[in-house]
Amino acid sequence: MILFLNDWKKYPRAIVDDRTTNKTFLELADKYNQMGLKNYFFHLALMQPELQGIDPFDPDLPVEIMAKINLEARYNPWYFYREVFRLPSQGGDVPDPLRANRGNIGAYWCYYNHVDIGLTQPRQTGKSVGADGINTHVSQVAGRHATFTLFTKDHELRSKNIQRLKDMRDLLPAYMNPYQKNIDTNNPYGISVDLHDNKVLTGVAQNSESAALNAGRGMTSESNQVDEGPFCKYINITIPAFLSSANTARENAARHGSFYGNIFTTTAGKLDTVEGKYMYDLFKGGMSFDELKLFDLKDNNQLKRVVETQSDKKPLV
Numbered sequence: 001m002i003l004f005l006n007d008w009k010k011y012p013r014a015i016v017d018d019r020t021t022n023k024t025f026l027e028l029a030d031k032y033n034q035m036g037l038k039n040y041f042f043h044l045a046l047m048q049p050e051l052q053g054i055d056p057f058d059p060d061l062p063v064e065i066m067a068k069i070n071l072e073a074r075y076n077p078w079y080f081y082r083e084v085f086r087l088p089s090q091g092g093d094v095p096d097p098l099r100a101n102r103g104n105i106g107a108y109w110c111y112y113n114h115v116d117i118g119l120t121q122p123r124q125t126g127k128s129v130g131a132d133g134i135n136t137h138v139s140q141v142a143g144r145h146a147t148f149t150l151f152t153k154d155h156e157l158r159s160k161n162i163q164r165l166k167d168m169r170d171l172l173p174a175y176m177n178p179y180q181k182n183i184d185t186n187n188p189y190g191i192s193v194d195l196h197d198n199k200v201l202t203g204v205a206q207n208s209e210s211a212a213l214n215a216g217r218g219m220t221s222e223s224n225q226v227d228e229g230p231f232c233k234y235i236n237i238t239i240p241a242f243l244s245s246a247n248t249a250r251e252n253a254a255r256h257g258s259f260y261g262n263i264f265t266t267t268a269g270k271l272d273t274v275e276g277k278y279m280y281d282l283f284k285g286g287m288s289f290d291e292l293k294l295f296d297l298k299d300n301n302q303l304k305r306v307v308e309t310q311s312d313k314k315p316l317v
Helices: 004-009 023-035 063-075 077-084 102-112 126-141 153-169 211-215 235-245 249-255 274-284 302-308
Strands: 115-119 149-153 189-192 198-204 224-227 263-264
Touching: 023 102, 023 263, 063 077, 063 126, 063 211, 077 102, 077 126, 077 249, 102 115, 102 126, 115 126, 115 224, 115 274, 126 153, 126 189, 126 198, 126 263, 149 153, 149 235, 153 189, 189 224, 198 249, 224 235, 235 249, 263 274
Parallel strands: 115 263, 149 198, 149 224, 224 263
Antiparallel strands: 189 198
């Protein structure tokens, strides 16, 4: 996939899709350009130029074009987010395309570079869209033998998060949706994608230190999301346990060139709670996100050195 400016050399047929109907991606490219970035159009990458101008939701697509779209969406996440990914409508019957912004595109860029992410935004501004998009792309489209664990504060929020992921899955074009009724797990606790041998697992905060430790030890996925960590009881015990438990899974994924990473999404917590202070220190111990310090780097090796150098504690953006 194309993440750095040098990556374009690996894909000589790739073009910048400056005719996409998703204008927010064009507007963001213009913003990056005005900021002074050289690598300002990576999110407009299109590996197969013949797909330019084709609507993935056209009901009359030829079979060979469907196959090309499936291939593009699997190996080019920018195409998936720009042209395919849909969100349940907030005020009508027509699903909404992703609105690209510095928050979600930055989070995607970091994840596909295997850099852990801490994302804090005010309520109702779309912080979950970043993680939901990654989850949907990896579990439903691109991942193979992949496991993604979602950990949150209670059963109610877990159920809401899983339902949102199901809704996004069901908004994929029919030829791209891998769901098999009566075969895949499809309940409030998790999702399976048997066609690709992928799983979305879940966990919730516990009411004792021992249970919190066990919950963390049970999170052995290569990709993980902790949602609303400051409001998860004993999260200061759960996170260190899961980071240690998932080491082997991440190492295996890295060896096989698969997806892996950790995403921490939350609204602001309270510093006068143990959990809130722990999450605050975790975030503040990382590197502050700055496109000018990241996007124009040479490659992933240089990126990891920069993040490690500029993080006081755990490497994190």
